[in-house]
Amino acid sequence: MIRSLVAALTLIAVPAAAIPPAPPTTTNPADRPLIAWLPGPVRCAGEVANPVTMRRPLTALGWNGMTAAPAPVVVRFAIDAAGRPVSIARAEQISAVMAQDIEPSLAxxxxxxGAPRQGCEVRYTLRITPMDATPVEDLASYTVAPxxxxxxxxxxxxLHPAGSTCFDPPRPQPLVRVLPEFGTLPATPGVRDWTLVGYDLDARGRPIEVRTVHGTGNRVLDAAGIKATRASRFTAGARTGCRYPYWRAPATLAAPEGPDPETLRPAGATCPDEGGAWTTPPRLSYPEPWRRRGIEGWAIVAFDVAPWGEPGNLRILASEPAEAxxxxxxxxxxxxxxxAAPQGRSGCIERVRFLMPPRGAAETGPAEMPID
Structure with missing residues (x-):
C-alpha cells in the first residue's frame, strides 16, 4: 500500500519561501503604481466558456517608473463536472512580475x-495604473493584504471621500471598538472576503450613516461590519467620511479526488510497496500562493533510489488542482x-498531500491598519 507523505509525516502546511518582493524603490514611494493581472475570455476547445465566478489575482504594488507591461500569461486547464478548474498549468514557464496568484485565483x-470541459485556456494581461487612476475598490482591496x-x-x-473630515487632526480615537464574531461568519473557499464600512460621527462620537462602501460581496460579513461599527464609540466631535475595513480568512478549498497511486506504479518497479524507510524524511513545504488562499492539493511522484539512498529520476505522474x-x-x-540498499531501487511511488491546518482566530479580523 502506498502511503501519502502527509500521513507518514506530521508536517503540514509549512510555508515555502515567501513571494519575492518587488524590486527596491529608488525614488519617491508615491510613484509606485498598482498592478493587476486581469483575466480575459475563457475558451474551451475554441468555444467561449462563461464563468459563474471568475476570481481576479491579488493586486500588488509595482516599482517606481514601471510603465511597460510584460507579455500576457496564458494558463491552460480543464473544468470538471462540478465546474471546478483542474489540471491548471501555464502554457509557458515564464517568469512574470507579481504573477504568483494567477493560478490560485483561477482554482x-x-x-x-454538469458540463466537464477540456482544452480550456485564459489569457491574463497586466494593468499598470498610477495611484490617481487606480479604481478605488482595488486600492481598498490592497490595504487588506498589503x-x-x-x-x-x-x-x-x-480612499478618503471628497470633503471627508474624519482624517483631519486631531483624529477621532476609538473608545470602544466592537468587532464581529468572525468565527461564526461564513467564509468563501479560496477567497479572503473583506468589507469596507463607511460612517460619519455625531457630536458625541457615535457612528451614524453606517454603510458598506466596497467589498467582496459577502453579505453576512457586510452586515456584521455595519453592526460592529454602529456599536463602536469614538472621542467626541462630529466627523464625516470615516472608513474601517474588516476581513474574513478563506475557507479551505479541498483538493479534487485523486487516483489510487498503486495504479500508476511504473512497470518493472523493484521498489517495495512502502519504498523503504526515510532516513532523512522530506520536509513538507506548502507552495505559498496556494497556502494564502487555503487551497489544498496533492501530487503522485515516481522516483528511483541510488544505492546510497538518494532519490533520482523524479517524474510527476499526476497532480491536482495544478501542476504547481x-x-x-x-x-x-x-x-x-x-x-541505503546494495542494488538501489526503481519505480518508487509517493503521494504528497498538501493539507491546510485548522484556521485560527488570528486569521480573521479587522485590517490591522488605519486608513490614512
Whole structure:
C-alpha cells in the first residue's frame, strides 16, 4: 500500500519561501503604481466558456517608473463536472512580475456544473495604473493584504471621500471598538472576503450613516461590519467620511479526488510497496500562493533510489488542482533520503498531500491598519 507523505509525516502546511518582493524603490514611494493581472475570455476547445465566478489575482504594488507591461500569461486547464478548474498549468514557464496568484485565483473560480470541459485556456494581461487612476475598490482591496509594501499616501488620499473630515487632526480615537464574531461568519473557499464600512460621527462620537462602501460581496460579513461599527464609540466631535475595513480568512478549498497511486506504479518497479524507510524524511513545504488562499492539493511522484539512498529520476505522474503541487512535491522528495540498499531501487511511488491546518482566530479580523 502506498502511503501519502502527509500521513507518514506530521508536517503540514509549512510555508515555502515567501513571494519575492518587488524590486527596491529608488525614488519617491508615491510613484509606485498598482498592478493587476486581469483575466480575459475563457475558451474551451475554441468555444467561449462563461464563468459563474471568475476570481481576479491579488493586486500588488509595482516599482517606481514601471510603465511597460510584460507579455500576457496564458494558463491552460480543464473544468470538471462540478465546474471546478483542474489540471491548471501555464502554457509557458515564464517568469512574470507579481504573477504568483494567477493560478490560485483561477482554482478559486467556478464554472457551471454538469458540463466537464477540456482544452480550456485564459489569457491574463497586466494593468499598470498610477495611484490617481487606480479604481478605488482595488486600492481598498490592497490595504487588506498589503504584501508588496505599504500603500503610498496618494492611494490613501483616494480612499478618503471628497470633503471627508474624519482624517483631519486631531483624529477621532476609538473608545470602544466592537468587532464581529468572525468565527461564526461564513467564509468563501479560496477567497479572503473583506468589507469596507463607511460612517460619519455625531457630536458625541457615535457612528451614524453606517454603510458598506466596497467589498467582496459577502453579505453576512457586510452586515456584521455595519453592526460592529454602529456599536463602536469614538472621542467626541462630529466627523464625516470615516472608513474601517474588516476581513474574513478563506475557507479551505479541498483538493479534487485523486487516483489510487498503486495504479500508476511504473512497470518493472523493484521498489517495495512502502519504498523503504526515510532516513532523512522530506520536509513538507506548502507552495505559498496556494497556502494564502487555503487551497489544498496533492501530487503522485515516481522516483528511483541510488544505492546510497538518494532519490533520482523524479517524474510527476499526476497532480491536482495544478501542476504547481507537482513541482513542489518534486522538491519535497528530492530533499529526502532513503535507507541505503546494495542494488538501489526503481519505480518508487509517493503521494504528497498538501493539507491546510485548522484556521485560527488570528486569521480573521479587522485590517490591522488605519486608513490614512
Amino acid at each position: 478559486a473560480s467556478r464554472f457551471a456544473a 504584501d508588496s509594501g505599504p500603500l503610498p499616501q496618494a492611494g490613501w488620499d483616494r 503541487f507537482g513541482q513542489q512535491a518534486e522538491q519535497v522528495i528530492r530533499a529526502g533520503r532513503k535507507a
